[in-house]
Amino acid sequence: MSLWWTILQTALEERLVYRGDFALGTLMRFLPIITQIFLWYAIFDSIGAVESKPGSEIQAVQIGGFGFREMVAYYLVTMIARAFSSMPGLASGIALQIRDGEIKRYLIQPIDLIGFLLLNRIAHKLAYYAVAIAPFALVFFLCRDYFVDGWPPIHVLVAFTASLVMGFLIGFFLEAAIGMIGFWFLEVSSLLFVYMLFSFFLSGHMFPLSLLPDGIESFVNFLPFKYLAYFPAAIFLGKIPAEELPTEMAIEALWLAFFIIVCRTAYARGVNRYSGYGG
Amino acid sequence: MNASSTESVRPNYWKVFLTFARNSLVRDMTFRVNFFLQCISSVGWTLMNVGFYLIIFQYADTIGEGSGWDRDRFFLFIATTWFINSLVQAFFMPNAQEFSELIRTGGLDFALLKPIDTQFLISFRRIDWSALSNFLAGMVIAGVSLHGLATQETDPMIPSLGSVVLYLVFVACGVTIMYSLMICLSATSIWLGRNQTLYNFWFYITNFSRYPMEIYNHGLGKPLYGFFTFVIPVLLVVNVPARLIAKPVSPRTGAEWMLVGWALVATVLSVCVSRWVFGRALSSYRSASS
Numbered sequence: 401m402s403l404w405w406t407i408l409q410t411a412l413e414e415r416l417v418y419r420g421d422f423a424l425g426t427l428m429r430f431l432p433i434i435t436q437i438f439l440w441y442a443i444f445d446s447i448g449a450v451e452s453k454p455g456s457e458i459q460a461v462q463i464g465g466f467g468f469r470e471m472v473a474y475y476l477v478t479m480i481a482r483a484f485s486s487m488p489g490l491a492s493g494i495a496l497q498i499r500d501g502e503i504k505r506y507l508i509q510p511i512d513l514i515g516f517l518l519l520n521r522i523a524h525k526l527a528y529y530a531v532a533i534a535p536f537a538l539v540f541f542l543c544r545d546y547f548v549d550g551w552p553p554i555h556v557l558v559a560f561t562a563s564l565v566m567g568f569l570i571g572f573f574l575e576a577a578i579g580m581i582g583f584w585f586l587e588v589s590s591l592l593f594v595y596m597l598f599s600f601f602l603s604g605h606m607f608p609l610s611l612l613p614d615g616i617e618s619f620v621n622f623l624p625f626k627y628l629a630y631f632p633a634a635i636f637l638g639k640i641p642a643e644e645l646p647t648e649m650a651i652e653a654l655w656l657a658f659f660i661i662v663c664r665t666a667y668a669r670g671v672n673r674y675s676g677y678g679g
Numbered sequence: 680m681n682a683s684s685t686e687s688v689r690p691n692y693w694k695v696f697l698t699f700a701r702n703s704l705v706r707d708m709t710f711r712v713n714f715f716l717q718c719i720s721s722v723g724w725t726l727m728n729v730g731f732y733l734i735i736f737q738y739a740d741t742i743g744e745g746s747g748w749d750r751d752r753f754f755l756f757i758a759t760t761w762f763i764n765s766l767v768q769a770f771f772m773p774n775a776q777e778f779s780e781l782i783r784t785g786g787l788d789f790a791l792l793k794p795i796d797t798q799f800l801i802s803f804r805r806i807d808w809s810a811l812s813n814f815l816a817g818m819v820i821a822g823v824s825l826h827g828l829a830t831q832e833t834d835p836m837i838p839s840l841g842s843v844v845l846y847l848v849f850v851a852c853g854v855t856i857m858y859s860l861m862i863c864l865s866a867t868s869i870w871l872g873r874n875q876t877l878y879n880f881w882f883y884i885t886n887f888s889r890y891p892m893e894i895y896n897h898g899l900g901k902p903l904y905g906f907f908t909f910v911i912p913v914l915l916v917v918n919v920p921a922r923l924i925a926k927p928v929s930p931r932t933g934a935e936w937m938l939v940g941w942a943l944v945a946t947v948l949s950v951c952v953s954r955w956v957f958g959r960a961l962s963s964y965r966s967a968s969s
């Protein structure tokens with residue numbers, strides 16, 4: 401146990417070295433949201449009333465169940481979801497370790513590769529949140545008017561937190577499994593790029609998945625990508641009906657179990673296939 | 680020394696450029712599978728964007744009330760974005776990235792010693808041919824939307840020869856503005872020592888050029904509109920050529936022609952500024968210790 405604690409601590413220190421640069425970089429990441437706000441305003445504006453005026457008959461326009469303000473709030477919440485589920489460099493790192501033989505270390509030493517990487521990633525994320533919370537809080541404070549319903553009820557917040565944690569784990573095991581492909585193919589970078597493209601679109605990072613035409617939406621809903629961005633945001637904004645929430649969470653847990661198994665199996669098979677030479 | 684011998688010492692820039700282009704093509708063709716995968720993923724990115732906008736037009740008729748950017752015209756706008764971005768990514772992006780690396784490693788010394796304009800040398804050395812697949816994608820989008828505009832039932836539109844010529848001129852202006860911006864950004868890496876966030880910064884700034892400028896023209900968007908039109912003119916890059924060919928507003932207003940004129944001025948100004956920034960940056964280059 402103390403071994404794992406040391407690993408966690410070292411990784412934390414490693415990540416906190418460049419905190420100023422980090423905080424600024426995080427703030428910059430919100431810049432594209434400005435464009436999104438104006439784009440969606442223009443879109444809603446051309447359909448009809450952007451906001452419903454109190455006392456008048458005119459109803460505010462909704463697209464895919466989202467009003468203008470909710471749409472902006474959606475993009476903001478997906479930023480949080482992505483902060484949990486995105487795993488920069490994980491798959492390519494594993495593939496690189498396989499290629500240059502560094503993976504031998506984990507075969508000799510009594511450390512489990514996946515466990516080590518997971519802890520490293522947790523430490524990375526913790527350090528990231530410790531620094532990024534300030535820019536995130538600033539932006540969310542400035543944008544508080546876009547959250548029309550205010551804070552969601554407590555059970556929704558619990559579900560939201562659980563979906564973020566599961567989103568993190570699904571992201572981790574999914575990308576680690578992709579990295580394991582490195583045991584079979586030496587070069588996975590172009591494959592990774594294709595995966596990133598798809599996940600950008602299918603996770604709901606680009607736009608809420610409920611905007612998709614019905615046939616495609618039900619198909620995309622069946623895929624696991626939505627847990628990386630769309631699902632947590634939809635929970636937070638109350639777009640998942642309360643009676644469906646437990647089932648949806650259970651399905652997410654099943655997907656998580658599925659990816660843990662896939663990742664473990666791929667690693668076990670890969671190690672069997674692997675032959676390390678020299679030292 | 681007579682005139683003809685000084686002539687022969689001066690490099691023929693066009694020939695040098697062609698050599699760079701050929702070398703890059705040879706390099707790209709060495710890793711052919713990688714090249715095709717890169718093309719496929721850029722086309723994938725295009726398809727995704729087209730999908731997104733098609734979904735938007737399922738719900739809305741235009742981008743912005745009364746702005747005239749209906750589906751076919753907006754896709755003509757997107758095609759223009761694709762043309763300009765693919766040209767910038769093919770010709771300038773790899774070089775700007777390499778430039779930062781040259782400064783960090785001290786390799787710029789060798790570029791400075793060559794008997795050729797340094798800005799030319801570091802701007803055109805490498806060409807990313809796979810980025811031009813997006814140019815083809817842009818042509819397909821433009822073709823479909825022009826066809827749509829020409830065959831629509833209410834007031835079909837076929838662009839006149841004059842507007843096509845103007846379009847080409849202002850696409851070139853747009854590429855030039857983008858190039859100048861990129862040179863300025865990468866020159867900062869001389870002062871900062873390293874500029875890894877160059878690409879990010881580039882992405883965040885050019886993100887503002889991706890949509891019709893009308894969307895910024897209300898409320899809080901006005902300062903942005905002014906800033907990105909007059910200070911860093913990225914809003915002009917796509918908007919001016921796209922407006923010239925797609926004519927979202929017709930007949931044209933005086934204000935629109937002023938914008939076109941300003942785009943020309945802005946192009947000349949940004950070239951001058953980038954040339955000046957680049958010169959200033961070079962003069963403070965101290966080389967890396969070896």
